[in-house]
Amino acid sequence: MCHCVEVTAASAIPTSSDRSICILGLGLIGGSLMRALQISGHHVFGFNRSAATVEAAVASGHDASTDLVATLERAAADDAVIVLATPVTTIEDLLGEVAAHAPNCLLTDVISVKQAVADAVARHAPGVRYVGGHPMAGTSRSGWAATDPELFRDAMWMVSTEDDTDPSDWLTVAALARAVGALVVPAAPDAHDRAVAAISHLPHLTAAATAAVGAGESELALRLAAGSFRDGTRVAGTAPGLQRAMLEANGIALLNVLSETIDRLLAARDELRDHGTVEILVDDGHRARLAYEAIAGSDPVPITGVVVGDPGWAQEMRRQAHQARVWLG
Template sequence: MLGLGLIGGSLLRALDRAGRPAFGWNRSAATVDAAAAAGHDADTDLSAVLARAAQQDALVVVATPTPIVGEILAQVARHAPGCALTDVVSVKQAVADAVAERGLSARYVGGHPMAGTSRSGWDATDPDLFVDAPWVVCADDDTDPMVWSTVADVALAVGARVVPVATEDHDPLVAAISHLPHLTAAVTATVGAGPGDLALRLAAGSFRDGTRVAGTAVDLQRAMIEANGPAVLTLLSEAIDRLTAARDELRDSGTVHTLVEDGHRARTRWDAMRGADPEPIVDVTVGSDGWAAELRRQAHLGRVWTGPGQTRRDSPG
């Protein structure tokens, strides 16, 4: 585990609790000391940690902030180039490109657990962070099936729901459901605070929830949003267009019904989805012909990977 912040630290704690052997690196001695004091195996010496990973043929998980991923990958290429490799960074194309630059693509499978809070750092870690959370494990046509299974197995071990997605589809999806919400929250907070302290004193539920993620550390927000620039740009333009249409409708016709109805429909659809337990992906053997495409197809039907051996209940075989 390279990086012991909210995601990496939570993952180390969750794996330890699940009885899976795991050890971690963090640049900050304070973080490593806190992890060690809590009984975890952690070190500040990156090359030593990577040498140990290489010796044990461990899965290397890059869990550092986005801006230093390239630097970390260079060290992986130097000390543990043969290890299976994944990451938990919130964009996938930029990481895949950086991995390719260092010649590490063959053993790399990108990942992204869709879990988090507005807090960060070791103190915010929680071994339950991933329970029932979707965890994207990228499945492309050239993905190594052994590495894919190893990464999916880690996600399952900590209670997540594995969602196979093509690398190129990931970033636009995340721009829509995660990065744009950070920017709309920032606008809501900024405009809401505009009239001054009295406005903020009156602010209640709609402001509280609508601006929560604006309280996330600025560096973390910037890193993830700016790394996904092209996809975010497209969606920002869409958001601007819809707000402009709502303003024109309110000015010209005195109503905001289009936007309010569209928003209500989208939220209601989400409420309905999260109420239901997802169906498992069935009848796929990872590594068989066309396995990645079949995983992606079933994921689009709303199914999640729950491990090998799932077969259709009504299957004649």
């Protein structure tokens, strides 16, 4: 991977395979990343606790093992970038093993909260260099069978960008995201966690409530259910353990947006009961959806004028990302 500090053009995206990638956890995200990196010419190997998953990965031509220590020792020997890709509930033990067997490797992760992971790294692997990441990609399915090397194509990939982030390590992690087709969104861990509470974790709870009320109504209701119910409850189909791990690790930010959601629904209930209308909520929701469509539906606007490592680079990256811009290398 490219270690140069100044990257100003898309043509400079590093895709070389001179640095190995070691992925811990080969579920939907880790497994898809393994497949995508292998296709893009990287040397990639990984660990998974379950022998069935490792067998499936090996059967499809990948380099995977159930031996964590051996995998980490190999990562240390290769100076590999280690990608933590297990549910957040399992990382403490893994981080201790990383610190013990590969303490000099650069560590990143693909977990959906960033502050809790950063705290866990500081506690359980205090000497390890770490730059967090979070690809905004997924499906309601899980496991190796659900992996897809195109999962990250044009997806947003948040990369933790703090004032003390090492520029070279940041570029290595950002280049990894770019190598599998993702667009880099630089953000601070706490800002990321508030954002994903609103746009990723909250939708699981509103989907769950909508699904439960619909199913509680009648089988007739489920028979009549069409597009609005199908799409509005889709994420409730994700394995409950994965949903809980994700949501509960971001509890405080989720509490805030859940409370705001309840307040909006209470106001709509009062408006409907007292005045027979749902105007305010419907209008607010429509405007919000159009704002989302304007961002999601147009070409990404690149972050410009920032040289990674120059004074203030991280702050300027974050400022532009807050205007919905992305880093394209």
